[in-house]
Amino acid sequence: MENKIITQRLSLECLEKKQISLSVKRLDLTHPQIQGNKWFKLKYHLEEARKQGKKTILTLGGAYSNHLYATAAAGQSYGFQVVMIVRGEQTLPLNPVLQFAKDTNCEIIYWNREKYRRFREENSVLDKEVYGDFYFIPEGGADALGVKGCADILLETDEYEYVLGACGTGTMLVGLVISAKPDSQILGFSALKKGNFLEQEVQNLVEKYDFEENKGKPQKRASFQIITEYDFGGYAKKTAELDNFIADFYAKTQIPLEPIYTGKMLFGVLDLIEKDFFPRNSRLLALHSGGINPMYSR
Numbered sequence: 001m002e003n004k005i006i007t008q009r010l011s012l013e014c015l016e017k018k019q020i021s022l023s024v025k026r027l028d029l030t031h032p033q034i035q036g037n038k039w040f041k042l043k044y045h046l047e048e049a050r051k052q053g054k055k056t057i058l059t060l061g062g063a064y065s066n067h068l069y070a071t072a073a074a075g076q077s078y079g080f081q082v083v084m085i086v087r088g089e090q091t092l093p094l095n096p097v098l099q100f101a102k103d104t105n106c107e108i109i110y111w112n113r114e115k116y117r118r119f120r121e122e123n124s125v126l127d128k129e130v131y132g133d134f135y136f137i138p139e140g141g142a143d144a145l146g147v148k149g150c151a152d153i154l155l156e157t158d159e160y161e162y163v164l165g166a167c168g169t170g171t172m173l174v175g176l177v178i179s180a181k182p183d184s185q186i187l188g189f190s191a192l193k194k195g196n197f198l199e200q201e202v203q204n205l206v207e208k209y210d211f212e213e214n215k216g217k218p219q220k221r222a223s224f225q226i227i228t229e230y231d232f233g234g235y236a237k238k239t240a241e242l243d244n245f246i247a248d249f250y251a252k253t254q255i256p257l258e259p260i261y262t263g264k265m266l267f268g269v270l271d272l273i274e275k276d277f278f279p280r281n282s283r284l285l286a287l288h289s290g291g292i293n294p295m296y297s298r
């Protein structure tokens, strides 16, 4: 699937004015449903589940999560039964993510917020007696295999001094840091409020990776930074300004964005360009990390 990933160089007046080259790598086009960074986070898990001979994948997430949507589609494409634990009570009619999960024959289990939170905080293990013999994928695919998959996003042939991406858990960012050209810079735009904590977390995960994969030998790495100014009030919060930006961006580029991650990121990128954050003649590679599910497709 990755062979099909295209990179689009944008032609916008503001880029010409500032002499900046901005390209968008369309991870959202990998597959109509298993798209964006969720595909990269899933792919080694799917391989591992198959290797272990598992028939069922069990995972969990929020009712609107791109991860659940991608996992439902992956189950269908790769022949796994998917069991998903959804945070919160069932609400009818089902939202498009859960309707899709139902249509693809996933088993949906609802846990109230309290139970869900406790499970996460206590790093609990699910009982195979109750849930069957499953392969477990953590929320958002956020673990070492998820990182490994995200390290496949950037290719040798990509040309950039800056890589730009949206951040939730920071898993993708870790994959980018360990795979980007060492003299490049990576900016992660936090979709969460107070995303500053991600800086330390990403640093820790990169060190953990080096400890495990490179016997602790320090590697020359791309530098990275978390940008927190474009969270628009926090996760899934948005403003009319953001909606207008997304509509305007689509009109000019035909690239659909959504308001949770990619819309905020590109809003921030264009604002930083306007504020001369990047030196002239810089080549910027923005990652379209996906999220174009039925709620946001045009």
Ligand SMILES: *Cc1c(COP(=O)(O)O)cnc(C)c1O
Pocket (backbone or CB within 6 Å): 036, 037, 038, 066, 067, 140, 142, 166, 167, 168, 169, 170, 171, 172, 173, 261, 262, 289, 290, 291, 292
């Ligand atoms: C999940 C997601 C992200 C965040 O990825 P993390 O690895 O959790 O930081 C960014 N963009 C989109 C579209 C996503 O679905």
